[in-house]
Structures are given as structure tokens and as C-alpha cells.
Amino acid sequence: MNSNKPYFNEEQIEYFYPIVKRMVRKIVVKMPESYDEEDFVQIGMMGLLKAIDNIDITKDENAFYKYALLKVRGAILDKLRSVDLVSRYTRDKLKSISKAHKDFLKENIFDASEKSVAKKAGISMKEYYKAMFELSNLDIVSLDNIIEDEISLQESIEDKNIKSAIEVIEKNERLGILKKALSKLTKIELDVLSMYYYEDFSVKEIARIIKKTQSRVSQIKINAIIKLKHLIEQEYINRKIN
Missing domain, CATH: 1.10.1740.10 (RNA polymerase sigma factor, region 2, helix turn helix motif)
Known part of the structure; x- marks a missing residue:
């Protein structure tokens, strides 16, 4: 030292x-x-x-x-x-789940059930829940690394020091994109993300507050992060086109 x-x-x-x-x-x-x-x-x-x-x-x-x-x-x-808590098996399942969410969002379906997501992903509910259980410890960065999509969710939400007018505009644009993406999540997804990332509640505490099991809260959190990532990606693409 x-x-x-x-x-x-x-x-x-x-x-x-x-x-x-x-x-x-x-x-x-x-x-x-x-x-x-x-x-x-x-x-x-x-x-x-x-x-x-x-x-x-x-x-x-x-x-x-x-x-x-x-x-x-x-x-x-x-x-x-x-x-390395996540097995290759679960990594493959997560990519299938992520793609299923992405397909639903392209169809403007923002509240697809887990059963529908599993079916589109081509996996059974048992496989789905097994993957969710393995993924329960993962943070945003880890999910980003596994899904490997073009847009980084971590990069979109992190608070960076602003050094120029251009960077201020870019940051404001990121915040606008994030707000629009968040508005398309379901209420329970928003509540869970807010309590976990901004109010600093643990999964156990959130489960008690919303009267769900801890595993259910973890599933909601993971699905919300995956959806948010794809929604941000879509909004980036839309703004580039327009």
C-alpha cells in the first residue's frame, strides 16, 4: 500500500x-x-x-x-x-432465449409469456427454468458478454464523464434511447430493475415486497435485461435510419 x-x-x-x-x-x-x-x-x-x-x-x-x-x-x-458459473449448455440456451425475445420485440410484442419465449427458443420449460437458475448471479456485463449483440447495454446506461459538447449530445441521446426502451417494459419488469439497480434491494428483499419467489424475481430480472438490451439496439438502429 x-x-x-x-x-x-x-x-x-x-x-x-x-x-x-x-x-x-x-x-x-x-x-x-x-x-x-x-x-x-x-x-x-x-x-x-x-x-x-x-x-x-x-x-x-x-x-x-x-x-x-x-x-x-x-x-x-x-x-x-x-x-465461471455458466455452463456451455446454459450459454447456448441463453442465446436462444435472447433471440426469441428479439423476434417478439420486432413484432411489437413486449409482454410475451415465458412459455411463448421458451417455445420460440425451441426449448422446454424445464430447460428454460434451468437456464434461468444458472443465470441468477449474472450482472449486465456478464449477460452482454454471453449474448454478444452489437449494442452494449452497459455502455448505454453507464454514467461517463462528459468532456465536450459532442459527448453531451451523445449522452443525452443515450438517455433518450434508454428512457424509450424502459417505457416498453412491463410494470413488474420496471419495478424489479428499479428496486435492484437503483434502490439497492436484494433479490430476497424484492421477492418479499412483490410477493414472488426469489427464483421468479431472478427470472423477471434476467428477461427484463435481455429485452432492454434488444429495445436499445432497435432504437439505435431506428435513429440511424432516420
């Missing part, structure tokens, strides 16, 4: 530990084999230490807090990706 930066003391560890633990419980829906919650808490704490090594926490506490949470989340997600 850089000796010119403040040491991470016991009081700070005690402050961040429950925050990191909650983040683990939110992100790691299905614990990988041979890992437990404390393993991921320690991984998150290592991300916190990296944050401290990269920024002076005495200058701007709010900026550090936000930065630290990003590093903690990143460390946890990096570990999940390295464990």
Missing part, C-alpha cells in the same frame, strides 16, 4: 464490513460450490483495500465512498466470473 496515503484502521473496517456483507448477499444470489458468504466478504474487502490504495480518503469522503463501493462490487463480480 502507498505509504503516503492514510492507513485503513480498525474503525473503518468495522464501518465497511456490514456494507460489504450486504453487497455480497445482494450480488451472490447462488453461492458457487466450495465457496461461502465469508469468502466473498473477504474478496469484497480486498476490493476496498485497493480503493484505499488508489484514492486519498481524507480529501472527499463522499467520493471515496462511491469509489470504494464500485471497487468492492467489481472484486465480487470478477470472482464470480472467474468461477
Whole structure:
């Protein structure tokens, strides 16, 4: 650790530990084999230490807090990706499910049932639910990497620093595209995405609030992300044409 930066003391560890633990419980829906919650808490704490090594926490506490949470989340997600929770079988099924959603959206069908999606994807409901279960831990970036479509959902929604008038216009355009895409999701999809990504509720907490099972909430979240990705892609294409 850089000796010119403040040491991470016991009081700070005690402050961040429950925050990191909650983040683990939110992100790691299905614990990988041979890992437990404390393993991921320690991984998150290592991300916190990296944050401290990269920024002076005495200058701007709010900026550090936000930065630290990003590093903690990143460390946890990096570990999940390295464990490679998703089998080739499920990757293939996800691509079929993604294509089915895309086909429905092209037909302006925004609320296709899971049964209809599975049928169009050419898989059974048992295969569908198995894929959803395996995918329950995946974040936006991981889904992007598996689906491998032209437009990155992460790129569309991330908040980047603006350095020029052109970039401001581009950011405003992205926000407009995102808002239009969001307006085409069902209410329950919007509610789940909002609670999970913006209100910081865990899948378990969302399940209790909307009175659904945790597996059902995970299914809604995954389907909503896939649909949102394709809706954003369609809107990009439409704007290029027009």
C-alpha cells in the first residue's frame, strides 16, 4: 500500500464490513460450490483495500465512498466470473432465449409469456427454468458478454464523464434511447430493475415486497435485461435510419 496515503484502521473496517456483507448477499444470489458468504466478504474487502490504495480518503469522503463501493462490487463480480458459473449448455440456451425475445420485440410484442419465449427458443420449460437458475448471479456485463449483440447495454446506461459538447449530445441521446426502451417494459419488469439497480434491494428483499419467489424475481430480472438490451439496439438502429 502507498505509504503516503492514510492507513485503513480498525474503525473503518468495522464501518465497511456490514456494507460489504450486504453487497455480497445482494450480488451472490447462488453461492458457487466450495465457496461461502465469508469468502466473498473477504474478496469484497480486498476490493476496498485497493480503493484505499488508489484514492486519498481524507480529501472527499463522499467520493471515496462511491469509489470504494464500485471497487468492492467489481472484486465480487470478477470472482464470480472467474468461477465461471455458466455452463456451455446454459450459454447456448441463453442465446436462444435472447433471440426469441428479439423476434417478439420486432413484432411489437413486449409482454410475451415465458412459455411463448421458451417455445420460440425451441426449448422446454424445464430447460428454460434451468437456464434461468444458472443465470441468477449474472450482472449486465456478464449477460452482454454471453449474448454478444452489437449494442452494449452497459455502455448505454453507464454514467461517463462528459468532456465536450459532442459527448453531451451523445449522452443525452443515450438517455433518450434508454428512457424509450424502459417505457416498453412491463410494470413488474420496471419495478424489479428499479428496486435492484437503483434502490439497492436484494433479490430476497424484492421477492418479499412483490410477493414472488426469489427464483421468479431472478427470472423477471434476467428477461427484463435481455429485452432492454434488444429495445436499445432497435432504437439505435431506428435513429440511424432516420
